[in-house]
Amino acid sequence: MQLFNEDQHFLTVEGDNLTLLAPSDVQITIGIEECRVVEISNAFMRCAAPRKQPKPGVSGAEVPEVNVTIGNIMETLGYLKY
Numbered sequence: 001m002q003l004f005n006e007d008q009h010f011l012t013v014e015g016d017n018l019t020l021l022a023p024s025d026v027q028i029t030i031g032i033e034e035c036r037v038v039e040i041s042n043a044f045m046r047c048a049a050p051r052k053q054p055k056p057g058v059s060g061a062e063v064p065e066v067n068v069t070i071g072n073i074m075e076t077l078g079y080l081k082y
Contacts, residue, residue, distance in 0.1 A: 004049065004080045011035055011049045013068060013077065018045055021070065030080055031056045031064025053082035 004011065013028065019042045028035040028047045031054035035047035045068075056064045063081045067074055 002078060002080050004053075004082050006051060006053075006082055009048060010038070010046045011066070011080070013045045013047070013066075014043060015045065016043065018042055021045075025070060027067075027069040029057065029067045029069075030054050033064075035066075053080075 018040050021040055023037040023040060026037050028037060030050060033050045033054035035049050037045055037047045039046040054064045058065055063079045065079050066077045068077060
């Protein structure tokens with residue numbers, strides 16, 4: 001679980017060879033809300049995070065999960081507590 005300060009505006013997801021992707025190829029969600037992709041570099045993706053902690057997308061969870069979807073592949077990266 002990562003702590004996320006509400007004063008922060010962006011969430012950064014690290015990876016490799018990400019410049020092969022277009023922002024329209026990627027969807028990042030925090031719980032039930034979208035984190036709009038604003039930048040992709042070779043080593044990271046950055047998205048504009050919701051201002052307040054979203055509700056979890058997983059039944060029974062207390063904090064929202066971070067999901068990254070590329071094409072038809074979805075991975076949960078962890079949980080984010082505001």
